Amino acid sequence: MPKIVDKAKMRNDILDAAMCAFAEKGYHATSVSDVAVAAGLAKGTLYIYFDSKEAMTTAIVDRHFATLEDQIACGVTCSTLDAFLEDLHRTMDIPAEQASFHRVFFEVFGPSFASEAFTAHVARFFEGLGAHYAKQIAHLQELGEIAGHYHAASIGRMLASMMDGAVLHRGLFDISQRRHRRMIQETLAMLRAGLRSSPNRA
Amino acid sequence: MPKIVDKAKMRNDILDAAMCAFAEKGYHATSVSDVAVAAGLAKGTLYIYFDSKEAMTTAIVDRHFATLEDQIACGVTCSTLDAFLEDLHRTMDIPAEQASFHRVFFEVFGPSFASEAFTAHVARFFEGLGAHYAKQIAHLQELGEIAGHYHAASIGRMLASMMDGAVLHRGLFDISQRRHRRMIQETLAMLRAGLRSSPNRA
DNA sequence: AATTATTATGACCAGACAGTCATTAAAAGT
DNA sequence: ACTTTTAATGACTGTCTGGTCATAATAATT
Numbered sequence: 318m319p320k321i322v323d324k325a326k327m328r329n330d331i332l333d334a335a336m337c338a339f340a341e342k343g344y345h346a347t348s349v350s351d352v353a354v355a356a357g358l359a360k361g362t363l364y365i366y367f368d369s370k371e372a373m374t375t376a377i378v379d380r381h382f383a384t385l386e387d388q389i390a391c392g393v394t395c396s397t398l399d400a401f402l403e404d405l406h407r408t409m410d411i412p413a414e415q416a417s418f419h420r421v422f423f424e425v426f427g428p429s430f431a432s433e434a435f436t437a438h439v440a441r442f443f444e445g446l447g448a449h450y451a452k453q454i455a456h457l458q459e460l461g462e463i464a465g466h467y468h469a470a471s472i473g474r475m476l477a478s479m480m481d482g483a484v485l486h487r488g489l490f491d492i493s494q495r496r497h498r499r500m501i502q503e504t505l506a507m508l509r510a511g512l513r514s515s516p517n518r519a
Numbered sequence: 520m521p522k523i524v525d526k527a528k529m530r531n532d533i534l535d536a537a538m539c540a541f542a543e544k545g546y547h548a549t550s551v552s553d554v555a556v557a558a559g560l561a562k563g564t565l566y567i568y569f570d571s572k573e574a575m576t577t578a579i580v581d582r583h584f585a586t587l588e589d590q591i592a593c594g595v596t597c598s599t600l601d602a603f604l605e606d607l608h609r610t611m612d613i614p615a616e617q618a619s620f621h622r623v624f625f626e627v628f629g630p631s632f633a634s635e636a637f638t639a640h641v642a643r644f645f646e647g648l649g650a651h652y653a654k655q656i657a658h659l660q661e662l663g664e665i666a667g668h669y670h671a672a673s674i675g676r677m678l679a680s681m682m683d684g685a686v687l688h689r690g691l692f693d694i695s696q697r698r699h700r701r702m703i704q705e706t707l708a709m710l711r712a713g714l715r716s717s718p719n720r721a
Numbered sequence: 722a723a724t725t726a727t728t729a730t731g732a733c734c735a736g737a738c739a740g741t742c743a744t745t746a747a748a749a750g751t
Numbered sequence: 752a753c754t755t756t757t758a759a760t761g762a763c764t765g766t767c768t769g770g771t772c773a774t775a776a777t778a779a780t781t
Contacts (some may be wrong), residue, residue, distance in 0.1 A: 320777045343630045345547060348768060355522040359730045360738050412774065427629010428620050430691065431545035440692035464712075471698075475685060478702075480685020483677060489632060490642040496673075503673040504681075510666075511713025521756035522748045550738055561760045566740070 328366050331356050332380060335373050344374070344428045374429050375438060382442040389449050398462040398512060399505050400452050403503045405476075409501050419488035443481065449473030454512075464514045472512075530568050533558050534544050534582060537575050542619040544552050546576070546626045582646055583620065591651050600664040600714060604707045607678075611685050611703050618690030625691070645683065649676030656714075664715045674714075 334356035338347045349370050353360040367373045367395040392449055403449040451473025457463040483504075535557035540549045551572050555562040569575045597603040631637040653675025659665040684705075689699050 321562045344686040362729050389662035396651045410672045423625060424632050427577045427625040428547060431547055443688065448720060468701065468705050471702040472709060475702040475706045478688040479681035486645065486680040489638060497669065500673040500677040503670050507674060507713035510716035514712035514716060522758055564759050
């Protein structure tokens, strides 16, 4: 009897349209009506699928980070320090096009950092990334590839912050591929030496 | 005859109050009236000193970067690796209140990353920071405090990115002071070992 | 075709907000 | 004390936006 709609698909389509609109006009300059137009729906309809504008935003980020989390989750556990560093290398040495996503991300979602919920989502992702690194580090410590005196959790989380910084700068500022590569290489060499080394008596 | 006021000081005081209010409630959630209350003035008074809410915001960032640039410029040259690391420590271990600037920064200026000019401005700052670090590193290499095989410019610039990442995460996400301190300590220990070490034959 | 549960609509509302301006207060000089 | 110029005020306004809801459309089933 009733009209039936694929709600999941609808939500997804709406998010796509919202993302488009946000990217075009800027987040705060985009009203819910604008999103509705972009989605080819009436404003009221949006509120059937999302409780609020903020809920849409959160959902977009959710979706994006879920994808990233999957990528992390299926990362293999490394058995040598060099393999781990190679992993970091791959994460940092992203293609320019993917790097530019971050620019759009800040452009579109910068204002969203006002929202606790939004910030919490992003925070959770980086906690996950940090935990992932920590696990790898702990494992390598057991194998004697990394000095045992380091606190894996702390180093792991900081590595996540630092990777974020590196990737961000790569995406936001015009650092040439060549220069970026050299920076990565030098830095990884430093990390390699640092992680291997026994405790310093200072 | 006329009532006379130190306009520069007044502007500064207003910016302080505005920054406080923005940090507490979030930029978009803070009305000009809120800023007025925070400043202990009437709304209309603010418009004597600033043309618009946006003008206040721009002024805040200008001031912030000017301060940072000064701090870098008059940074003393370190003569030991530990002193240099101590410097990094100070930069990273910023008080929570100052860290909150970054949240507001992204909230307000996220969209501005669309502008080439704006991005270039921020980029220039980080180039400066990177160059500053590079100089320190090169100097410490001459003193034998840091292994000579590292490319100072690359490490310096990457350090700037990474510091940014670390400070950003500290400001954006709720990382406790205690945890943050531990992360810093562990990381600096790692950097210390890494920077000291002779080239790895890999 | 009639029925009915579901989905879609967009005019409408309440309230919030940036910015204005006529008025009042303050203080520096006479 | 009086004048004069600058500074401060806050009620007011026009606009805009997130969110609601009574009503209309839709399609699956009988």
